[in-house]
Amino acid sequence: MYINNISPQMFVNLKTIGSGVKKPDEGRNYCVFNEARVNALVSDSKNALPHLIEHLKNPGSEEETLEIMYTIDRMIDMGVRGLDKIYPYLSKFNDTNSPDIQVMLSGIYRKTLVPDAFGPLCKMLHKQINNPVSKYFDPTEETGGAILAYLRAYGAQNLYMQNLRLKQGLY
Helix, strand or coil: CCCCCCCHHHHHHHHCCCCCCECCECCECCCECCHHHHHHHHHCHHHHHHHHHHHHHCCCCHHHHHHHHHHHHHHHHCCCCCHHHHHHHHHHHCCCCCHHHHHHHHHHHHHHCCHHHHHHHHHHHHHHHHCCCCCCCCCHHHHHHHHHHHHHHHHHHHHHHHHHHHHCCCC
């Protein structure tokens, strides 16, 4: 991992990312992350984000990838700008068979609405329906919801432009 000019605490958070992540099991249908570590990374997103992207380029364990995606998702919630630009680093996970990663990607794509992610979301949903691999939750809920968000956002935009053209006499 590329690390320079960062605080010792940031260094520890980046080096331990993924440790202690609890994946879904028979008693819990969601992942549990180290909230203190995630909050620290989110609060210093300007310094953390380049390192998180570096990890996405060279992924380690699934737990590390999940916690990084969760951190990015939280950064989106906190209003960090420019996260739609990291699609090329996230897209390498589009063909994953991990339902946990599929759900995290779907949530991020739902919030960023990057146009290039729509096709992979449809492919993910198709894969989830035809080859369900999760015993503890249904990833089609999040992926289907993300697809609906795209349809709503882009469909409304197209409908608005069509109505505008009609009003202007362009049709």
